Amino acid sequence: MEEMRNVKRTEGEDGRMCINTEWGGFGDDGSLQSILTEFDLVVDRESLNPGVHTFEKMISGMYLGEVVRLVLVSLTQEGLLFGGQTSPDLLTQGHFETRYMSDIEQEDVGLDQAQVILTGLGLKAGPVDCRVVRLVCDAISTRSAQLCAAALATLAKRIRTNRGLQRLETTVGVDGTVYKKHPNFSQKLQAAVRVLAPKCHIKFLVSEDGSGKGAAMVTAVAQRLARQSRLLEESDGEESEEEEVEEDDEYM
Known part of the structure; x- marks a missing residue:
């Protein structure tokens, strides 16, 4: 990282x-x-x-x-x-x-x-x-x-x-x-x-199917980040609508 x-x-x-x-x-x-x-x-x-x-x-x-x-x-x-x-x-x-x-x-x-x-x-x-x-x-x-x-x-x-x-304390996954x-x-x-x-200080951990699990992990993280980004955009959109409503109320 x-x-x-x-x-x-x-x-x-x-x-x-x-x-x-x-x-x-x-x-x-x-x-x-x-x-x-x-x-x-x-x-x-x-x-x-x-x-x-x-x-x-x-x-x-x-x-x-x-x-x-x-x-x-x-x-x-x-x-x-x-x-x-x-x-x-x-x-x-x-x-x-x-x-x-x-x-x-x-x-x-x-x-x-x-x-x-x-x-x-x-x-x-x-x-x-x-x-x-x-x-x-x-x-x-x-x-x-x-x-x-x-x-x-x-x-x-x-x-x-x-x-x-x-x-540094870390773990290294090893395959092969x-x-x-x-x-x-x-x-x-x-x-x-x-x-x-x-x-x-490195701890070595034997990994089974390291490549496959690594790909799955990266995919899961990417999906989580995408979901968080989408929720944030939806939240921002809702706030914008609320601000517009408040402005209309003030105008009326």
Whole structure:
């Protein structure tokens, strides 16, 4: 919720406006160029929408598995994994699914899961290979969580500053399978937010069907405001009629 005085495209300075940041497009202007890796560039180039949704392609569950796959291909081709032997599945876009990361990063059974997944991809993976793959998955999921935290902390700090608060208390609704299903993504995200925005206490609330409920909420608010505006206009109209009657009485 942004203060109206900071919304340049509208008139008036009272109240607040609900802003959709569309932060998936952050970086489309080149501002994230310095932190994009060679793997991010490939993901973007081979995506259905090259050049847009830069931030989303670094953090979203739709792309995380593909980033991991590209890293594993690079390590294999350098002779650092799987004895230097790739497989058709490993070389095929989209064949390392993001859900594999959640399985591989589990605390107790992750390495066993890695063995099963990698074998299923046609790879000859030994214990060391499984550990390296787990490190790669952890690095990519951690980067995603910390990038999300950086964006979220920036917004929270902006809100706190705009309202002149010493400490901001707020709730953030979260949707998405990565946050819900990954064994430690939520902890990484929350820990990074606490470091980056120490004066903001944020409660995270898992939301079901976040987009649908958000649309319903905005529609309900719009209808309420429209109803209030209509009632106000009707009230003003009645007052005007009463004034006209009084004037006629005085004239008579």
